[in-house]
Amino acid sequence: MADQRTDPVYHREGQMYAHNTTLSSIAPLSSLPASTQPLFKPPPDTTKTPYILTSPSTIFHAQGGGQPSDVGTITLTSPTPDGNDPKFTVHQVRKVDASAAILHLGTFAPEEPRFTDAEVGLEVKQAVDVPTRVLHSRLHTAGHVLGLAIHLLSRAGEAGLPRDLRDGKASHYPGAAFVENIGLIPGDAKARIQDKVDELVAQDLGVAIHFWTGEEAGTKCISGLDGAAVGEGDEVRVVDIGGLGSYPCGGTHVACLKELGRVVVRGIKRQKGISKVSYEVVDA
Ligand SMILES: [Zn+2]
Structure with missing residues (x-):
């Protein structure tokens, strides 16, 4: 079977x-x-x-x-x-x-x-079940947007974020959603991260799916190819947020960021060199 x-x-x-x-x-x-x-x-x-x-x-x-x-x-x-x-x-x-x-x-x-x-x-x-799927897609896409916001602030050296911050694990479960970063995000960066997320959502960026070769995905994606990478044959499935950041991903997403409602950054916890940023989505 x-x-x-x-x-x-x-x-x-x-x-x-x-x-x-x-x-x-x-x-x-x-x-x-x-x-x-x-x-x-x-x-x-x-x-x-x-x-x-x-x-x-x-x-x-x-x-x-x-x-x-x-x-x-x-x-x-x-x-x-x-x-x-x-x-x-x-x-x-x-x-x-x-x-x-x-x-x-x-x-x-x-x-x-x-x-x-x-x-x-x-x-x-x-x-x-459509409401369940839509919530999962919103939470999943919001995780990418939060990760992208942190990435952009980190590379710009803003809000006290280290420039070499790297993406870690993520979970998009209702009531327990977070993204992890390898490196230390100061607690007082929360407001600036929230602003950056709001700015990306306000642009109503499109969310596109691509199937790339492993080489292309490895070169162009923000986070590395890990267990989350899926695709057909040698292809890697990639989600792209408005041309600003791409991630290997097997999940479902909204089509554009206005469908997210509001992404709320809940808190930042640091442990053993890893920063865990929790979040949720609420209707705008
Ligand atoms: Zn995804």
């Missing part, structure tokens, strides 16, 4: 919220290898049996690169001749191995119809 690679449509179409594909496989989570099962959280209702669904392509963002899974539903585009019309609620999506299928973990309502092997090959409709 997990051998067939899934086309991640969301890499090219970050604002596509519904998508038709086919059902490749459906099986209980318990049928996956014992080493893979713990990668999934139990579904919210633990009385329901968790299933794993795969398709040749998906618009569901697979957890990774600091961005959570999408949630949503997968249904048949039309009921089977005998009237089976299951609704699969997707709780978590993971790519266990870069060359393998993207795994959708979900449940069926009790006493309701389920996908079985009889439905394999039939056309299904994927629908991601």
